[in-house]
Amino acid sequence: MNRNLLLLGLCLSTVHGVLAAEPSVARQAELKHLLLHDCGSCHGMTLNGGLGPALTPDVLENKPAEYLFQVISNGLPNTPMPPWEGILDEAEMRWIAGELKDGLD
Amino acid sequence: MGVIIERATGSVQIVEHSTSSKLHHVEGLGDLSHASIVFSRDERYAYVFGRDGGLTKLDILNGAVAKRIVQGGNSIGGAISQDGDLVAVSNYEPGGVRIFDASSLELIADLPAIGTNNIRSKVIGLVDAPGDRFVFSLYEADEIWIVDLTDREHPETIKFTEVGRQPYDALITPDGRYYIAGLFGENGMALLDLWHPERGVRRILDQYGRGKEKMPVYKMPHLEGWAVAGDTAFVPAIGHHEVVVVDLRSWGQVSRIPVHGQPVFVMARPDGRHVWVNFAFPDNDVIQVLDTESKKIIRTLKPGKAVLHMEFTPRGEKVWVSVRDEDQVQIYDTHNFEKVTTLPAEKPSGIFFTNRAHKIGL
Numbered sequence: 001m002n003r004n005l006l007l008l009g010l011c012l013s014t015v016h017g018v019l020a021a022e023p024s025v026a027r028q029a030e031l032k033h034l035l036l037h038d039c040g041s042c043h044g045m046t047l048n049g050g051l052g053p054a055l056t057p058d059v060l061e062n063k064p065a066e067y068l069f070q071v072i073s074n075g076l077p078n079t080p081m082p083p084w085e086g087i088l089d090e091a092e093m094r095w096i097a098g099e100l101k102d103g104l105d
Numbered sequence: 106m107g108v109i110i111e112r113a114t115g116s117v118q119i120v121e122h123s124t125s126s127k128l129h130h131v132e133g134l135g136d137l138s139h140a141s142i143v144f145s146r147d148e149r150y151a152y153v154f155g156r157d158g159g160l161t162k163l164d165i166l167n168g169a170v171a172k173r174i175v176q177g178g179n180s181i182g183g184a185i186s187q188d189g190d191l192v193a194v195s196n197y198e199p200g201g202v203r204i205f206d207a208s209s210l211e212l213i214a215d216l217p218a219i220g221t222n223n224i225r226s227k228v229i230g231l232v233d234a235p236g237d238r239f240v241f242s243l244y245e246a247d248e249i250w251i252v253d254l255t256d257r258e259h260p261e262t263i264k265f266t267e268v269g270r271q272p273y274d275a276l277i278t279p280d281g282r283y284y285i286a287g288l289f290g291e292n293g294m295a296l297l298d299l300w301h302p303e304r305g306v307r308r309i310l311d312q313y314g315r316g317k318e319k320m321p322v323y324k325m326p327h328l329e330g331w332a333v334a335g336d337t338a339f340v341p342a343i344g345h346h347e348v349v350v351v352d353l354r355s356w357g358q359v360s361r362i363p364v365h366g367q368p369v370f371v372m373a374r375p376d377g378r379h380v381w382v383n384f385a386f387p388d389n390d391v392i393q394v395l396d397t398e399s400k401k402i403i404r405t406l407k408p409g410k411a412v413l414h415m416e417f418t419p420r421g422e423k424v425w426v427s428v429r430d431e432d433q434v435q436i437y438d439t440h441n442f443e444k445v446t447t448l449p450a451e452k453p454s455g456i457f458f459t460n461r462a463h464k465i466g467l
Contacts, residue, residue: 037411037429038386041324044156045112045138049179049198051227051244051273051325075321080273080289082321087387 023095031092035099042080047104051080057103068097106165107416107458108151109427109434110140111451117153118450119168122418122425122458125436125446129168135159135175141182141455144462145207146189151457152207154183160194162210165459172210176203184233187465191254193239195231202228202241204254214260220246221266230275230286230328232466234299240284242272242295249275249286249297249306268295268306273343276328277466278353287328287343288314296356309356313342313349320344324369324385329467332373332380334397339380341368348382350400362400365391370414373397374439375421383412392426394442404442408435416456427453 023031036045042052053059060068072093075083084093106128109118115137119129134140136157143152150171151163158177161170179198185191191213193204204214218226218241226243234240237254249265249272270290277284277299284297292314297306326341333339337359338351348371350359366388373380380395389411394404410430417424423445426435434448434456461467 033430034386038323040138041386044136044179046136046156048136048157050139050156050181051197051229078290080271080322080325082323 021091023092027092028095031088031096032099032104035096035104047100055100057101060100065094065097065101068100069094072096106148107425107456108142108153108163108165109425109450109453110137110142110153110455110457112137112140112429112454113452115155116451117151117163119163119165120448122423125423125448127448131163131168131170133170134161134163134173137454139181139454142457142461143183143185143192143467144457144459145185146462148459148462150207151459152183152185152192154180154194156180158196158198160192160205160210174205174210176205176212181227181229182231184231184239184466186233186237186239186254187235188237191237193231193233195228195241197227200225200227200243200245202231202239202252204239204252204260213257214252214254216250216252216260216262218243218246218250220248221264222246229273230284232275232277232284234277234284235281235465238299240275240277240297240299242268242275242286244271244273247272247290249284249295251297251299251302263302265297265306269293269308273325274328276331278331279333279465281465285309285328285331287326289322289325289343310349310351310358312358313340314344322385323367323387324389326368326385327370329370332371334373334377334380337397339371339373339395339397341371341382343367348380348395360400362395362402364393364395364402365405372415372417374424375417375419379403379439381415381424383415386411389413406437406442408444409433413454414456416458419458419460425456427456429453 044050047055073085075081116132135155138156153161162172164171177196180196183194192207201217224245226245231241251263253261269288272286273289275286286295293308293311296309340349347361366384382393392406396403409428414427434450436446
């Protein structure tokens with residue numbers, strides 16, 4: 001299942017041409033700030049959970065980065081999780097998904 | 106006097122608002138993201154509810170922590186009873202309410218929020234109501250509970266089920282009579298008349314909600330500051346760039362005022378003439394002031410990045426505004442809208458003045 005999602009992720013990446021550059025170092029700092037404070041308003045500032053679930057690497061262990069990217073981009077219908085497409089670009093959302101998998105700091 | 110939360114450093118400032126100065130800086134309060142405060146009836150102690158389940162009793166006179174416990178894993182807010190003897194905390198994890206002796210912080214009652222659907226819920230919208238009662242809502246179970254602690258040993262709980270999908274925050278009117286929960290999962294709000302709990306929960310404001318297209322929400326609005334002016338209340342719309350005007354006699358919608366972004370706090374100046382509104386990301390660098398008589402925007406201010414909270418001085422001649430990303434608390438004159446002073450603060454969020462001690466539901 002995870003494998004499939006990952007493969008799907010790879011395909012999607014090529015379709016969208018995600019070879020697009022990683023966010024710049026300055027932008028990464030802004031995104032980190034957004035993650036802690038604006039995602040943090042629902043997920044807790046330490047990402048240990050609030051109205052939304054915890055987003056720490058241990059909790060997300062079985063969730064592929066591609067899934068995280070899809071959730072961040074599209075949101076989760078019928079829940080408070082909003083879509084971030086249009087506010088963040090694809091490379092930025094993929095970078096955030098990666099940060100969630102790796103853990104901050 | 107008052108307390109300013111510094112959300113990133115687990116610290117607070119104790120301040121006074123006669124000459125707008127900092128008196129003390131207190132550290133070691135844990136994770137204060139989304140922290141809130143209630144005050145003891147004599148205004149001496151602040152009970153600080155931290156995100157990490159910490160409950161800190163802060164001595165404002167001495168600028169020191171008087172007692173501190175960690176009572177849950179993940180908490181969201183609290184309330185103090187009418188007589189000031191009990192402090193209740195609402196928890197996300199483990200979902201439920203815990204009630205403590207206000208002086209010793211010893212546990213008096215533990216109420217796991219297990220709904221009739223057997224789901225253990227996050228608890229939101231916890232408030233105090235007259236008569237040693239607390240009222241709160243269950244996010245996953247769609248219920249409202251009243252717990253009555255007249256008999257401390259045997260708290261009595263009345264449960265209202267199927268009040269509407271995903272209550273996300275609630276408030277009690279300043280007279281302590283109506284408890285109103287905002288619903289995320291459907292339109293409308295759930296209203297409970299605490300003078301007549303036997304009449305059950307009814308739905309009001311059917312037009313209130315995210316609407317057909319289900320607008321996304323980037324920060325949950327806070328209902329706590331439900332701004333009442335005369336017979337009308339001004340309420341943050343959810344998912345829309347609007348403030349909703351509600352008729353308090355009919356509980357119907359009077360009008361909607363288009364504003365700059367999705368409102369988070371809609372706060373009435375104590376005399377009710379103006380309401381001040383702040384907004385969710387990405388519009389959170391702006392404040393707008395509405396005239397409650399003409400229902401028009403009369404001022405747009407740009408304090409800076411991430412305006413999180415506003416608190417009026419007790420009689421409303423000034424308002425303190427926390428601007429998180431500028432590391433500032435800005436103080437405005439509410440008559441000419443001029444900025445009077447700026448105080449440095451480390452990532453400030455909530456500002457709480459001690460006159461809240463004498464208000465039901467705060």
